[in-house]
Amino acid sequence: MTDDKTxxxxxxxxxxxxxxxxxxxxxxxxxxDMISRSVPGYASIIGMIGILARKHAVAGSNLxxxxxxxxxxxxxxxxEVAQRNCCLxxxxxxxxxxxxxxxxxxRHDLPPVRALCRDIREVPVSNASVVVLxxxxxxxxxxxxxxxxxxxxxGMRDDGVLILSEKISGADEQENELLxxxxxxxxxxxxxxxxxISQKRTSLEEVLVPETIAAHRERLAKAGFSRVDLWFQxxxxxxxxxxx
Ligand code: GEK
Numbered sequence: 126m127t128d129d130k131t132x133x134x135x136x137x138x139x140x141x142x143x144x145x146x147x148x149x150x151x152x153x154x155x156x157x158d159m160i161s162r163s164v165p166g167y168a169s170i171i172g173m174i175g176i177l178a179r180k181h182a183v184a185g186s187n188l189x190x191x192x193x194x195x196x197x198x199x200x201x202x203x204x205e206v207a208q209r210n211c212c213l214x215x216x217x218x219x220x221x222x223x224x225x226x227x228x229x230x231x232r233h234d235l236p237p238v239r240a241l242c243r244d245i246r247e248v249p250v251s252n253a254s255v256v257v258l259x260x261x262x263x264x265x266x267x268x269x270x271x272x273x274x275x276x277x278x279x280g281m282r283d284d285g286v287l288i289l290s291e292k293i294s295g296a297d298e299q300e301n302e303l304l305x306x307x308x309x310x311x312x313x314x315x316x317x318x319x320x321x322i323s324q325k326r327t328s329l330e331e332v333l334v335p336e337t338i339a340a341h342r343e344r345l346a347k348a349g350f351s352r353v354d355l356w357f358q359x360x361x362x363x364x365x366x367x368x369x
Contacts, residue, residue: 133159136324146328148194148219156195156222160260162315163325164292165308165359170259173357174288175201177366178255181286182206186254190215191245191277192261196226196238202255203235213238216248246273250280259290259364263333274348283369287350290357290364294335304361311360338363 133155146152152159161167178201182188188206190199193215203213215230215238217223223242230238241248246269250256256277262270277287295301312322338355342365345353350367357364 131155131158133162134321135159136321136328137318139320140324143324143327145330146325146332148217148222150221153195153219153221153225156225157197160194162317163312164260164362165311166357166362170290170357170364171197171201173364174198174257174259175205177286177288178202179205181255181284182209182211183254183282183284184210185252186282186285187212187214187250187252188255188257189250189253189277190257190259191248192258192264193217193226193240194219194222196229196240198257198259199226199238200229200233200235202257203230203233203238207236211236211254214241214248215239216241216243216245218242218244250277253277253281254285256281256285256287259288260292262289263291263335267334267336271344271348274344274350278349278369281369285369287345287367288364289341289345289367290362291341292333292335293341293361293363294337295361296337296339301361307360308362335361341365 131154135151178188188202188211193199194217196215199213199215215226217226220242223240227240230240265273295304309322342353345367350369352368354366355363356366
């Protein structure tokens with residue numbers, strides 16, 4: 126349950142001009158509610174990231190949560206690998222989001238987390254057994270995605286995994302329309318009005334650029350991942366596990 130302060134009502138009133146979406150204090154305050162009511166399967170994905178981390182985290186290695194927002198994936202991994210002497214590194218370049226993430230790490234009594242307020246394009250990646258990009262890659266310009274994935278691949282252990290979750294576009298127009306329709310129905314069922322759905326969509330238009338599953342597979346292969354498995358899909362939201 127959410128109270129008034131943590132309920133996402135950012136797009137509830139008609140706005141004369143809709144600015145591009147930014148991860149500021151207003152968003153940070155309602156982010157948990159926003160992402161749970163907007164991304165089908167979000168809670169399951171977060172839970173499964175913990176399960177995947179338990180399977181793949183190696184003692185003495187690094188676990189990265191790139192674009193960590195309020196740190197939900199870091200918390201999920203941290204709980205599963207607490208005894209394993211791994212280093213948890215959570216990165217986000219939005220100060221309002223990272224501040225709240227740090228509060229979560231304390232609240233959940235995690236082993237020490239390196240919380241970095243930095244651009245994921247500039248953070249070095251090394252000795253990584255688990256790297257999480259949970260709905261973050263989609264916010265980079267398309268041409269910046271391959272360099273980031275190549276850097277991640279180069280910093281991964283041979284037995285490591287990349288967990289890549291993305292909002293996608295359908296393989297053709299018909300599939301795309303169906304997935305968008307179903308996603309909007311999901312949002313309506315979660316209490317968002319048509320006005321909220323349409324204003325949020327406008328604000329994300331140039332900020333979040335979805336691609337097809339095929340485009341993601343092709344890029345991951347180019348970045349040096351030899352095996353890519355789709356382990357989650359609900360409507361236009363997917364998650365892959367990619368391995369060197
Ligand atoms: C979760 N993973 O709850 N450098 C660092 N951070 C960035 C960058 C960048 N270049 N670009 C975007 N971000 C989270 C959810 S939200 C997804 C991820 C969403 C950050 C941005 O500040 C935001 O916190 C996050 O990526 C995307 O599991 O809101 O749909």
